Amino acid sequence: MSQRVDLFYNTYSNFTEQVLAAIREETFGRDIGQNSWLTADEYDRFISWLRLEPGQHVLEVASGSGGPARYVAEQTKCYVTGIDANENGVETATQSLSGSSLSDRINFRVADANAKLPFEDNTLDAVMCIDSMNHFPDRLHVFREWQRILRPGRRAVFTDPVVITGPVTNDELALRSLVGLFLFVPPGVNEQLIERAGFRLVKQQDVTANAALVSGRWRDARQRHKDALIQIEGEERFEGLQKFFGAVHNLTSERRLSRIVYLVEKPV
């Protein structure tokens, strides 16, 4: 197996570096602090599917540096809790709230999405989880937890960025999963598990094109800022990550790995 390259720890601990902000701007256009294949226009669409009202409580699972969670709180006037297993991510996210009026409505905490979630039954109005489901090995358990904590009639939206939809070599799989634990599934598995967990699948959409676009831009922006990046991450990690972004771009452009968004609802 290829040696893993750390993406999250290094990225989150340097998140506010100017060069990383410039790369995010060049990659995403609108930088909402995301560390995924998500663009703001896409996120607006996902948020609208949740039918949120001001004052409701949203859980962002794998909230990363906290940018998307802050965005949800701003757009919807909801309370948002973000959980992530990465302490640096949670620290960066928490610091980003200092002095902000949003700090009354957002809370970030370290938690493992694979474990029992720190919420009572039937207490949340929505769950969001962007490009992170592939890091949770027991997906059925994760869905059951979301089902447990959501109020009846409420919804969860998540993307799975690595659905296997074409021939992929072992080297490509190794490169794609260079940044941590990965679970790859074929089409149909998410749908089955969603149902087994007691959710109703409201809709699913192929959002692979966004991953192809973002990964290509990200790799190219990083290449343009190579010298500054090597100061932060070192040459070996820089090259490893360039290969990673290149693999994501090829696999998604050729539709051999697809990124699918799912909207699910807990029955009343």
Ligand SMILES: C[S@@+](CC[C@H](N)C(=O)[O-])C[C@H]1O[C@@H](n2cnc3c(N)ncnc32)[C@H](O)[C@@H]1O
């Ligand atoms: C691709 S990033 C996405 C972050 C964020 N959702 C975004 O769109 O910017 C994946 C995130 O999953 C988190 N993660 C990985 N395993 C996790 C786990 N077991 N529990 C909670 N978070 C986890 C990582 O720390 C990382 O922040």
